[in-house]
């Protein structure tokens with residue numbers, strides 16, 4: 487029994503260490519995503535609506551439904567695509583965000599309740 491506990495402990499220690507090494511524990515990614523969101527997205531998606539023809543949708547619980555407001559499937563891939571390419575009045579962010587930045591943003595969007 488003690489042996490099993492020791493090895494479980496070892497495995498989780500290795501896992502935690504690997505996360506620290508890779509510098510991308512889920513939490514950190516979400517935090518970086520939040521910074522990017524505040525910088526690039528919040529102006530339109532949070533707070534008072536800017537002067538756009540179409541009101542940007544709120545992004546809370548984005549992944550809770552099967553569909554995004556546009557009717558596209560509510561998946562990470564689809565949301566990344568929207569951010570990269572833009573959607574009608576929403577600008578494209580392909581030049582402004584790295585792959586890591588996109589991962590971080592999507593991780594953060596998952597936390598919006």
Ligand code: HEC
Nearest residue numbers: 526527530540541542543554555556558568573574575576
């Ligand atoms: C200039 C304002 C503006 C900015 C900045 C902006 N958006 Fe949008 N966004 C919109 C508008 C408007 C729509 C609705 C587009 C439509 O359906 O015609 C939208 C739609 C979306 C959707 C829903 C897509 C769908 O398929 O329904 C997501 C997800 C989204 N935005 C995420 C983001 C993220 C993440 C950022 C930051 C990287 C961002 N937006 C920045 C205006 C903006």
